[in-house]
Amino acid sequence: MAAPITEPVASAAGRVLALWCPDWPATAAAIAGDLPPQHPIAVVHANRVIACSAPARGAGVRRGMRKRQAQSACPEMTVMTTDDHRDGRVFEPVVTVVADLVPVVEVLRPGLLVVPSGNATRYFGGEEVLAEKLIDAVAASGVEVQVGVADELFTAVLAARQGSHVTPGEDAAYLAGRPIADLAIEPSLSDPTRMELVDLLRRLGISTIGAFADMSVRDVATRFSADAVVAHRLANAVPGRPPSGQLATADLVIEHLCDPPIDRVDSAAFLGRRLADELARRLAAASAACTRLTVEAVTERGQRHARTWRCAQPLTPEATADRIRWQLEGWLTGGRAGAEDRPDSPISMLRLEPIEVAAAGTLQYSLSGNGLPDDPEVGERARRSLVRVQGLLGGDAVQLPIPSGGRRPGDRITMVALGDERIPARDPDAPWPGRLPQPTPAVLLDTPIQLLDLTGQPVEVTARGGFTTEPTTVRMERNGTERGSWELRWWAGPWPTGIDDTADGVIACAQVLLDDSRALLLRYRARTWVVEGVYE
Structure with a gap:
């Protein structure tokens, strides 16, 4: 094994502090519904629980449960459907509270944000003191929060889930013992296909992040996907951003003077959609994609309200419009923070500034999401393509x-x-x-073949469900011409699945392994064999 990647130890000035609100969709739903903290609540999507409160978990409710099963476990529980806009709107007062203490705030998603702790640490007298002040300030607004501090953003986010403080220079050691699934635990910092990589690594016997980090970069790059290289850098506690990151140019910045000024949420959402589309056109013209975006609003009296949004995947027009809406809706309505935190006058200017962009040629979009609803934007993009x-x-x-x-x-x-x-x-x-039991064939076919014995005679299935002779060869013919012949390395079956009344014979299936390592599912009916599926 090659030695893991090493880079100079980060100084305290470059440290990152992450704030994570557990079960945020459930917390946001409870706040929006004005429910008491002790009341059990669950948020469902596609009839399954995606988040639940601590009282609901105490009653036996778990993520992934069907709605009916969760309700039977906790009949008094309130069930609400998922709503990204609600999550973003309710999170804005929390961001405001944090921004009052630490001006530079980056929102990864509703329920999770990060701040650079360097200057704030020196001002407050230590990272522990800063963390306590942030926890107290957020708790005063009625929201539970956990804080994690580390050298790198990814490590800090994982540490926040445990409320841990990682010693400077010890990120790699902290990550080494964590399960490999943690590489995909936070969707805002991982590719939609990251879970597939995690499943593959598990099957290879790599169960911890440290074991993955010990692999050489060359082995990872040649055997796995491009995202695996990014995950390998995270596992070694080096910056997780790809090398294609670059500074945005002034041509990409959008400033829009609102005429008339905006004081309503629906007007702000409509304008946000227009500006998001315009930004997407400018990025496309520059062959770039935005991964960090600052949205700033200015009122007629000069009051400013800015948030920086960071995403693992480049922001789509829909994702950009959603973030503009969440930010402005939370500001215009005041949320739980009170009227004093609302704008002092209508919004007269909106500004979108890409902070970090990546070359579009280095990006590859997936056409499907990765489960519960980790990346609904990808699924929506695929749906629109199919409609066209x-x-x-x-x-x-x-x-x-x-x-x-x-x-x-x-x-x-x-x-x-x-x-x-x-x-x-x-x-x-x-x-x-x-x-047929699992696993199911990956490819379904209906290709006629011949199953032959050692003497070249056809192998059939008897009325009692057994082979007439032992099979040794699979042969494929088309229009009387042999297209291929393969020796069998292994076979199993046959298994009778029914009676063919029309042909007065048995219906059966069998599995075979060819000499080229392909595994096939065969089906026998009317004294004929067909390839019904191919295993991968």
Whole structure:
């Protein structure tokens, strides 16, 4: 193993302090609903719990539970649907409280922000003192918060989840013993595909961040994805930003004079959408993408209100518009902070300033999200692309798979046209005795083949569900011409799955491993074998 990456130890001036509000979607829902802290509450998305309060967890509610299961565990619990705008609006007073103590604040997402602790530490007399003051100030507004301090932003965010203070220069040692899943625990700092990397590393026996950090950079870069290199840098406690980061130019800054001035949330949201689209056009023209953005509002009387937003993935127009709305809605309504923190007059100017941009050529967008709703922007981007394709090719040309019921792998997926109601052809929760167990083939086919024995004779399935002779070869023919022949290294089955009344024979399936390491699922019906699926 090569030695881990090393860089000069960060000084206290470059330290980062992270503030994390546990279960923020549930906390924001309780604040918006004016519910007492001891009242159990859960936030659901797609009929599953994505966040719950401490009283709800005490009653047995857990993330990932179905809504009905959670309600049976805690009948008195209030259930609310997820609302990103509510989360952002309610978080604005918390940011205001922190900004009163530490002027430079970066919001990673509603419920999580970071501040540079250097100057503030010297002013307040130590990192512990600063952390205590921030906790007390936020707690006074009725919000629970945990603080973490470390050299690097990623380490500080993980430390905040445990309320830890990492000694200067000890980030790598702090990360070494943490589970590998922590690389993807915070969606605002990870690629949407990071969880796939974590699952792969687990299967390879790498269970801790330290074990991953001990791998050489060359091995990581050649064997895994580009995001794995970024994760490897985080594991070694070096800056997590990719080398493509660059300073924004003045041409990307947008200043809009509001005429008439804005004093309503809906007007601010509409303008924010327009400015977000304009910023996206300027970034596209410059072949760049924004990863840190400052949104500043100025009132007619000169009062200023600015927030800096940091994202792991480049900001899309929708994400930019959402952040403008969250910030201005929280400021215009005052939130829980009181009327004294509202603007002293209507907003006369909005300014969008990209603080950090990356070359667009170094970025690769994913077409799907990574589960509960870690990256809804990616899913929305994919949906809009599919709608455009559907408009070009017709309504039935774009179809989406939904889980269905059945015994065959192909029966367990129902294809539904985009925009239609997602109703499966068969009940997926029915017992379906005799269905193929997991894992399911990754690729479904319906390709005729011949299953032969050692003498070249066809292998069939008897009425009692066994092979007539031992199979040794799989041969594929097309139009009477042999397309390929493969020896079997291993086989299992056959397993009878039914009776074919039309052909007076048995229906069965078998699994085989070819000499080129491909694994196939075969199906036997009407005295004919077909490749029904390929395992990957």
